[in-house]
Amino acid sequence: MDKxxxxxxxxGAIAEVNATRAHERPxxxxxxxxxxxxxxxxxxxxxxxxxxxxxTSVEETLTEEGxxxxxxxxxxxxxxxxxxxxxxxxxxxxxxxxx
Amino acid sequence: MIIxxxxxxxxxLVPDDAEITQKWRTGGRAKLLNRGAQTVEEQRAWIASRPDxxxxxxxxxxxxxxxxxxxxxxxxxxVHRRAEPSHFLIGEEAAVKPYGSKVAFEAVKLIYxxxxxxLGLHRVYxxxxxxxxxxxxxxxxxxxxxxxxLREHYWLNGKWQDAVMIGMLETEYRTVALPKLNxxxxxx
Numbered sequence: 001m002d003k004x005x006x007x008x009x010x011x012g013a014i015a016e017v018n019a020t021r022a023h024e025r026p027x028x029x030x031x032x033x034x035x036x037x038x039x040x041x042x043x044x045x046x047x048x049x050x051x052x053x054x055x056t057s058v059e060e061t062l063t064e065e066g067x068x069x070x071x072x073x074x075x076x077x078x079x080x081x082x083x084x085x086x087x088x089x090x091x092x093x094x095x096x097x098x099x
Numbered sequence: 100m101i102i103x104x105x106x107x108x109x110x111x112l113v114p115d116d117a118e119i120t121q122k123w124r125t126g127g128r129a130k131l132l133n134r135g136a137q138t139v140e141e142q143r144a145w146i147a148s149r150p151d152x153x154x155x156x157x158x159x160x161x162x163x164x165x166x167x168x169x170x171x172x173x174x175x176x177x178v179h180r181r182a183e184p185s186h187f188l189i190g191e192e193a194a195v196k197p198y199g200s201k202v203a204f205e206a207v208k209l210i211y212x213x214x215x216x217x218l219g220l221h222r223v224y225x226x227x228x229x230x231x232x233x234x235x236x237x238x239x240x241x242x243x244x245x246x247x248x249l250r251e252h253y254w255l256n257g258k259w260q261d262a263v264m265i266g267m268l269e270t271e272y273r274t275v276a277l278p279k280l281n282x283x284x285x286x287x
Contacts, residue, residue: 042199048204049236
């Protein structure tokens with residue numbers, strides 16, 4: 001999978017989070033669709049429930065596209081958090097699928 | 100009982116926590132939870148009346164001691180070795196933001212450790228309102244399975260909602276939840 005496609009999948013997941021925010025918490029700023037958007041680590045743009053929503057959505061989309069058995073948390077190397085930003089998550093997906 | 104983690108520490112909920120916890124329970128983040136006390140005095144009475152088979156905690160930041168949320172393990176049954184994780188709520192979003200999601204993930208890990216490692220329970224379970232999709236997704240990802248559904252069990256936000264019953268066995272905690280929580284926390 002190329003980086004662009006992986007990033008679009010992540011942006012699709014973030015769009016789901018933004019739709020929920022707009023519905024449940026009107027006025028809350030939306031999560032930026034940028035590769036620099038922080039998902040975990042210090043001062044993230046999403047909370048814990050939203051981070052899990054994004055990881056779940058990405059895994060489901062990858063499965064729908066025929067990439068079975070992807071489990072981002074289980075596949076992460078010990079001590080690493082590849083979902084720190086959109087870019088690191090994107091690169092992890094590409095590496096995982098090409099590996 | 101005080102349970103200390105790297106980012107968050109769980110200390111017992113006491114009546115003097117009524118004001119801050121009542122604020123959290125009536126805040127926007129709690130609108131999909133069961134209706135809690137509506138006044139500080141109701142909250143104080145609720146805290147004071149907790150039975151012996153419950154562990155109710157305030158989440159405080161380990162670094163500063165600032166209260167940031169609640170979490171509980173209730174209906175602890177040592178005969179059938181089961182209990183219900185409950186009252187999981189981050190009330191001070193701004194205070195936990197520097198730690199990212201680690202406060203929430205560690206609070207869940209600590210309550211599961213209490214259930215399975217300290218108390219030796221066999222399973223945990225609980226109901227979640229059907230509209231609370233974020234919480235359902237969160238718990239499913241961390242190993243909970245849907246076990247059933249109580250139709251139109253809650254009257255929340257002006258409409259009936261199902262209670263989705265979720266549960267997790269000790270083996271699922273060790274093989275699914277704990278590895279994922281460790282990965283999300285960056286722990287070995």
